[in-house]
Amino acid sequence: MKTSRVLWSVLSVLLLGSMLMAACAPAAAPTAAPADTAAPAATSAPAATVAPAATTAPAATTAAKPAATGSFLDRAMAGEFKGTTVTATGPFVDQDAQKFAATMADFQAKTGITIQYQGSKEFEASIKAAMDAGNAPDVIDFPQPGLLASFAKQGKITDLSKQLDVAAVKANYNPYWIDQSMMPGKDGTPIMAGIWERVNGKGFVYYPKKAFDAAGYKVPTTFAELTTLEDQMVKDGSTPWCIGIESGAATGWVATDWIENIMLRTTTPENYDAWVAGKLPFSSPEVTNAAKIMASIWQNPKYVYGGTATIVKTSFGDSTLPMFDAKGPKCFMNMNGNFITSFFPATAKAGVDYGAFYFPPIDPKYGSPMEVAGDIWGATNTKPEVMAVMQYFTKAEHLKVWMQQGGAIAPQKDADLSWYGSDIDRVVGGAIVNAGTLRFDGSDAMPGAVGAGTFWKEMTSFVSGAEDLPTALKNIDASWPK
Numbered sequence: 001m002k003t004s005r006v007l008w009s010v011l012s013v014l015l016l017g018s019m020l021m022a023a024c025a026p027a028a029a030p031t032a033a034p035a036d037t038a039a040p041a042a043t044s045a046p047a048a049t050v051a052p053a054a055t056t057a058p059a060a061t062t063a064a065k066p067a068a069t070g071s072f073l074d075r076a077m078a079g080e081f082k083g084t085t086v087t088a089t090g091p092f093v094d095q096d097a098q099k100f101a102a103t104m105a106d107f108q109a110k111t112g113i114t115i116q117y118q119g120s121k122e123f124e125a126s127i128k129a130a131m132d133a134g135n136a137p138d139v140i141d142f143p144q145p146g147l148l149a150s151f152a153k154q155g156k157i158t159d160l161s162k163q164l165d166v167a168a169v170k171a172n173y174n175p176y177w178i179d180q181s182m183m184p185g186k187d188g189t190p191i192m193a194g195i196w197e198r199v200n201g202k203g204f205v206y207y208p209k210k211a212f213d214a215a216g217y218k219v220p221t222t223f224a225e226l227t228t229l230e231d232q233m234v235k236d237g238s239t240p241w242c243i244g245i246e247s248g249a250a251t252g253w254v255a256t257d258w259i260e261n262i263m264l265r266t267t268t269p270e271n272y273d274a275w276v277a278g279k280l281p282f283s284s285p286e287v288t289n290a291a292k293i294m295a296s297i298w299q300n301p302k303y304v305y306g307g308t309a310t311i312v313k314t315s316f317g318d319s320t321l322p323m324f325d326a327k328g329p330k331c332f333m334n335m336n337g338n339f340i341t342s343f344f345p346a347t348a349k350a351g352v353d354y355g356a357f358y359f360p361p362i363d364p365k366y367g368s369p370m371e372v373a374g375d376i377w378g379a380t381n382t383k384p385e386v387m388a389v390m391q392y393f394t395k396a397e398h399l400k401v402w403m404q405q406g407g408a409i410a411p412q413k414d415a416d417l418s419w420y421g422s423d424i425d426r427v428v429g430g431a432i433v434n435a436g437t438l439r440f441d442g443s444d445a446m447p448g449a450v451g452a453g454t455f456w457k458e459m460t461s462f463v464s465g466a467e468d469l470p471t472a473l474k475n476i477d478a479s480w481p482k
Contacts, residue, residue: 177411239303298463
């Protein structure tokens with residue numbers, strides 16, 4: 001798909017048609033197979049070859065093993081690194097930590113490498129402390145490439161271009177993802193700082209499909225239609241939006257997602273890029289306008305379940321639950337990335353209990369560019385077993401279990417769309433892999449002190465009423481690294 005408008009059209013037809021569209025496989029897989037329901041069977045690593053005993057040497061010696069050949073992953077699958085451990089950390093906790101463990105189970109069984117993962121809800125603070133202390137894990141999952149870039153600049157991240165087959169990596173990704181993995185190293189020369197493992201599409205509005213359809217509501221195709229829908233819901237005695245931004249130390253990121261999606265619909269991609277690079281101030285008319293549009297919804301007590309005061313206090317995951325209340329939806333829409341479905345009730349089925357549509361265009365001339373985010377893994381050393389894990393992440397099949405369970409989109413071109421467990425994820429996955437224009441989550445791409453710092457905090461202060469908008473935006477500008 002080459003434009004976001006096409007994406008919206010596909011989503012609308014798919015979701016409003018009660019998910020009757022058949023899943024289509026990518027070019028590499030002409031026939032769409034049903035989504036798998038079980039993880040690939042684990043197989044044992046080949047037994048280690050024992051060298052023949054020496055017969056002519058007077059002393060008993062052990063013959064050397066033949067030199068290993070092939071890629072790091074080939075060698076790992078041959079059992080060369082059996083018995084080693086790769087330590088890992090990231091923001092995955094609870095359900096996501098369990099899903100990550102499931103994705104790595106087959107690798108561990110086949111290679112004999114143990115993946116020792118420890119997630120943290122306070123990931124940004126904990127990884128900075130570990131890096132400063134010089135005891136960081138072997139591999140680290142960064143949801144903010146800006147944070148990874150700061151460590152790459154300090155010389156604490158391995159240049160993967162010197163370890164992996166770069167041509168093979170590039171062949172399996174949209175060029176945008178490769179560009180986003182190149183970051184200045186300690187001497188200022190760009191290095192390949194990470195591998196994109198899983199990604200997500202942002203700007204999708206989820207809704208309780210049965211109640212939405214029963215009320216006669218229609219998916220909006222423009223921002224004006226969205227406003228009309230909001231007002232109709234209020235008139236019917238319902239509440240349009242379910243919104244919560246509490247997320248521990250990361251509280252506020254939901255607000256930044258909204259502003260980013262609005263920016264992409266109200267100004268040029270070039271202005272968006274300049275903003276992310278620190279060349280277009282937060283206090284500029286473009287960013288101020290985007291924040292005001294968000295505020296027109298968030299600060300309307302009739303539009304938000306529980307009123308504006310509850311937004312900062314409500315967990316972003318829990319904010320979705322009122323849509324599935326047993327007595328009927330208490331609110332009808334929640335905008336988030338596709339990963340949000342991990343927080344829906346386990347019994348909720350895509351296309352039956354919930355649907356989704358892409359946040360509509362605001363200014364038609366800008367359309368609805370695809371905003372993406374994701375997890376980029378960096379390595380802190382060049383141990384062969386560590387490089388094998390990094391190479392494993394470049395293959396879509398490693399993500400198959402997570403794709404089936406929901407909450408993960410594969411950026412790798414070798415992903416089979418039939419692996420997705422829902423039609424919604426299937427459409428999002430196909431759109432991201434084939435999109436002509438992508439823009440990364442702005443806050444995640446900014447320097448960590450801003451994107452994972454003041455942008456979150458100042459938006460939280462603004463939403464809570466502790467600061468007015470001009471003050472919040474000026475404070476973010478003042479925090480930008482010199």
